Amino acid sequence: MHILVTGGAGFLGQQLIKRLLAQGQVQVDDSAAQGITAITALDVVAGALADPRLSNEVGDLSQPGLVASLLRKDTRLVVHLAAVVSGSAEADFDLGMRVNLDGTRALLEACRALGTQPRVVFTSSIAVFGGDMPAVVTDITPPTPQGSYGIQKLIGEHLVQDFSRKGFIDGRSVRVPTVVVRPGKPNGAASGFASGIIREPLAGIEAVLPVSPETVMWLASPAAVIGMLMHTIELSAQAWGWHRSINLPGLSATMQEELDALRVVGGEAAVKLVKYAPDEKVMRLVNTWAGRFDTSRALAMGYRADADVLSIVQGYAREYAQG
């Protein structure tokens, strides 16, 4: 079978493709696992992975006809990761609307036109929650996004829901927690500091904490998120029922707890490299995001989060910081 991964050159895209290629097969219908014969990674930049089964396509998701030209009769799975992320969508409204909204609709229409009801996994975000939140967000808390990115993600979820209801696709939207620790260069996400305050000091570089150390965020490690994406891919349609959006499990942690974990892994010298410099704009956006969740539905469906913040930081140090 063939798989299309949009945003395939991005952080999660590269890790997911690596995992799919290594696994070599995946179960997207109820009978048995199927061999992965080809993966197409679509992104505006070229991906770094090379494999005979992988083709890296450079192009813009929202360009008319592009996604349709990449889908095949044997495309059983589409993982839609391409996005203009939070800070960038807030800074450039038109770009966010074009990629996150028009691009997502174009992708869903192309999947519908296949006529084979492909499985579609859409990475939404906890940024669909915002404003006057209850102390704990539950599975029935109504999404009330406060930023353009969250609004665009929520509309994407609604489209996935309706395209699934109509039988055009077998869709599922997962609201991904903030991923820490993200290696490499930061992207345009407003939450980027949550990774930066670990990644930079462990590399001996200064980092800025633009929000209060008491700020609570809902976090998950890259490994946990990739595990949960694989689970999303393989869950049966019956396991989802009619409601195709879900809050993924994560950890509630303050930035201070991250710094405490940094102290254990990198020592006091690493913590001293983090400079507290409050940034009103970042704080306003991040403080509208929910930090505490009850993810009973996802846990009952077999999703699993990380054990604690320290294990996330230790995992990063093991895998990336020390090569």
Ligand SMILES: NC(=O)c1ccc[n+]([C@@H]2O[C@H](COP(=O)([O-])OP(=O)(O)OC[C@H]3O[C@@H](n4cnc5c(N)ncnc54)[C@H](O)[C@@H]3O)[C@@H](O)[C@H]2O)c1
């Ligand atoms: N990492 C997180 O903390 C987090 C949290 C919640 C949700 N998500 C969602 O998960 C997905 C992947 O996130 P990530 O961390 O890998 O981000 P990323 O920025 O590394 O990857 C997104 C990719 O989309 C590509 N892209 C942007 N515009 C495009 C276009 N017009 N056409 C094709 N490709 C385009 C980018 O070049 C980038 O490679 C995104 O949809 C993001 O909104 C991520």
